[in-house]
Amino acid sequence: MKISMLGAALATMVISGAAQADDPRLSVAMLQPPRSGLSPLSDDAFKLSRWSTAETLIRLDAGGTPQPLLATAWQRLDDSTWRFDIRKGVKFHDGTGLTPERVAASLNAAINAVPKPRILDGVEMAVEFDDEAVIVRTGADDPLVPNRLSSPQMAIFAKRAYGDNGVVVPTNAGTGPFVLTEINGVTSAHLDRFEDYWGQRAKLAGIDADYVGDGTARGAALRTGTAQIVEAVPVSQAALIDTDLIHEVPMPRTNTLYVNTAKGPLTDPGLRSAVRQAVDRGTILRTVYEGRADEARGLLGPALPWADGLRSPVSYPAASSPDGTRITLGTFTDRAELPEVAVLVSQALTEAGFVVEQDVREYAHIEADMLAGTFDLFILSRATVLDSGDPVSYMVSDFSCEGSFNISQLCDPAVDAALETAARTEPGQARQQAIITAESAIMATGAAIPILHERVIQGEAAGVADAMRDPRERMLITEHTTFAP
Structure with missing residues (x-):
């Protein structure tokens, strides 16, 4: 069983005593390692979303209805044209500011990616910008444009994230309450609280994520307290775990x-x-x-x-x-x-x-x-x-x-x-x-x-509060997630 960072994070909590009790870190055992180096243009985008490091213009509520996130409002100008007003006062994790120009560049990078994000299959889309908003144009009547822009694969990143040949590296480049500071290949990832987040300050000091593909190992991590949140506990393991720690979604x-x-x-x-x-x-x-x-x-x-x-x-x-x-x-x-x-x-x-x-x-x-x-x-x-x-x-x-x-x-x-x-x-x-x-x-x-x-069976250690149990598997840890006193 390979859960090195999880064990280190737990040890840090024990050694640091009262300081860590005030600002705890949270250890997570993830189901699968990244497939594309945590590129947001791949299915790895869902990990970035579940860690609340990357944000989109739109988020969906429990019923699937679009709600504001980095866009504060939107309007359908005609059958194929939409206008999205961009939130002011938002900083990327590298300290640069969110602007309509930066939003348009991120969206156009996704539109022009090869392969294209799955949410854009069969969709013709182009994005322009002005001083306050981005303008999204589609080749056909598409009432689902706001829903499409809620996909984690359409997240917005700072200019520094975009390299040559379509490579996107999301470290220190998102807008969420947690900043991704380390990507350790297919082993682990490390995130810290982003103190300049535009919304509510995160209650956790950070997140330590290990990729634990073996279901038995994930179950053991929850039973032993090595991980505080565990993705996809197998049915065979669920029977061995305290029922209070098991949540079926x-x-x-x-x-x-x-x-x-x-x-x-x-x-x-x-x-x-x-x-x-x-x-x-x-x-x-x-x-x-x-x-x-x-x-x-x-x-x-x-x-x-x-x-x-x-x-x-x-x-x-x-x-x-x-x-x-x-x-x-x-x-x-x-x-x-x-x-x-x-x-x-x-x-x-x-x-x-x-x-x-x-x-x-x-x-x-x-x-x-x-x-x-x-x-x-x-x-x-x-x-x-x-x-x-x-x-x-x-x-x-x-x-x-x-x-x-x-x-x-x-x-x-x-x-x-x-x-x-x-x-x-x-x-x-x-x-x-x-x-x-x-x-x-x-x-x-x-x-x-x-x-x-x-x-899906989600494991949460005793004391974990306000972790998300999301059927769409887009959200897991948010600025509200913490440990109950």
């Missing part, structure tokens, strides 16, 4: 049984209903996930708290008798729980009267057949909210006629019309209702049978 990820609607026996809506009735969600939840997941009532789970309250019952066709119908069921081994789910689904379908052939491979070896519609059924763990905090892009990708990830081979005019309406609707309650209307249209086709919604 719903994830925007749904385990779904995709049903081939274009070819094979399940083009019959009645047989699709028979499949849906046969799936025993409760058994899967109890046995494979040991109760640490949520039974699905729709495509969108409790990580989107507004979804369930907007739903109405879905009307399905009457089920047909399987009567020995032969079907193929596929999944992959990369997620250890999915083959176990496939076994239980296969058993349930067999008992219902189907004859089931399973095909389980590594994802790299099965993806092409999955997307080509080779299988009658396919089990997939799918993220339902991508970087924008909005599920429409996932629904379009998976269930529209032109969807690039359309495992179900679905092409339904009613579904496409509902998705188009949702995509055009401004963020807010009206968009949420349009999304649930689209979900209902998808569910009614029988193209997808959601099984359960996953959770």
